[in-house]
Amino acid sequence: xxxxxxxxxxxxxxxxxxxxxxxxxxxxxxxxxxxxxxxxxxxxxxxxxxxxxxxxxxxxxxxxxxxxxxxxxxxxxxxxxxxxxxxxxxxxxxxxxxxxxxxxxxxxxxxxxxxxxxxxxxxxxxxxxxxxxxxxxxxxxxxxxxxxxxxxxxxxxxxxxxxxxxxxxxxxxxxxxxxxxxxxxxxxxxxxxxx
Ligand code: IMP
Numbered sequence: 001x002x003x004x005x006x007x008x009x010x011x012x013x014x015x016x017x018x019x020x021x022x023x024x025x026x027x028x029x030x031x032x033x034x035x036x037x038x039x040x041x042x043x044x045x046x047x048x049x050x051x052x053x054x055x056x057x058x059x060x061x062x063x064x065x066x067x068x069x070x071x072x073x074x075x076x077x078x079x080x081x082x083x084x085x086x087x088x089x090x091x092x093x094x095x096x097x098x099x100x101x102x103x104x105x106x107x108x109x110x111x112x113x114x115x116x117x118x119x120x121x122x123x124x125x126x127x128x129x130x131x132x133x134x135x136x137x138x139x140x141x142x143x144x145x146x147x148x149x150x151x152x153x154x155x156x157x158x159x160x161x162x163x164x165x166x167x168x169x170x171x172x173x174x175x176x177x178x179x180x181x182x183x184x185x186x187x188x189x190x191x192x193x194x195x
Contacts, residue, residue: 001010050120085097115154146167
């Protein structure tokens, strides 16, 4: 089975290839020859995921899925949320975004937060939605060097390590995206005919 993952993020492709198994031929946007920008115009991760998947489905008529993730921090009223990738501005680095969060939370004692992922799958023209989340805390400084995004400042509940200090397989097993992808993979396995 061939499935387009609406992304060119190499970290995510690597993570998801590990999770989804080899029965599915996973293609990226580059693999299908798409080089443009896909709009993300909504206020929720669910709507943004749907928008991205529909955008590609309408152009290529290939089964596909798109994900959208937000880091929600309690003491920041749920920010950066849907703006997680551009919290410090347009075209900023992961470092810039983390620094802004650390700066805004400098005096805050409530460090509770969660990552939430929504995945929109379009298969045979029908749309399905999958969600995953992980709760944890924002540390006061960065720790670890693997992963991406806010990984060095996010410590999942029940662990003494940040996402950036955990082996990738461990992060995948418990992460927001890992959990949403596990639901997606289960769904695909249960489809008529399986993989
Ligand atoms: P996206 O919607 O998956 O592109 O995620 C939006 C932003 O959330 C990314 O630019 C990252 O900053 C952050 N993010 C998403 N997934 C992760 C993760 O697994 N670890 C850390 N940060 C993440």
